Amino acid sequence: MIKRLPDAEFELMKIIWRSEPRITTSKIIDSLGDASNWKPQTILTMLTRLIEKGFLTSERIGRQRNYTAIVNEAEYMSVETDGFMSRYRGNSLGSLVKAMYDGKDMTEEEINELRQWLKEKE
Secondary structure, three states: OOOOOOOHHHHHHHHHHOOOOOEEHHHHHHHHOOOOOHHHHHHHHHHHHHHHHHEEEEEEEEEEEEEEEEEOOOHHHHHHHHHHHHHHOOHHHHHHHHHHHHOOOOOHHHHHHHHHHHHHOO
């Protein structure tokens, strides 16, 4: 069963998902840049946790360690969304959409995107 990730581990997974099929440790560190202020050892610890949780595999190729996602982004986002819906909106999609857009102007593009999604679900 896929469990919710802490925010920091989720940030690493987003980088890995964008870099499929695999990414090296040094590319992950470069992708984070200075914005995270994480030390390389912290990143390595989080990557190890993601392997233990079943989100990643790793293999050494030459002098580099390569990471590959086992859980894809769509699978994880489905779990994350379901958890959010059950915790905060009582599993009501209508309630969620209303809360997100109540009092805010939706663009024509957003409205059309929502209409298209609803048509596909019929």
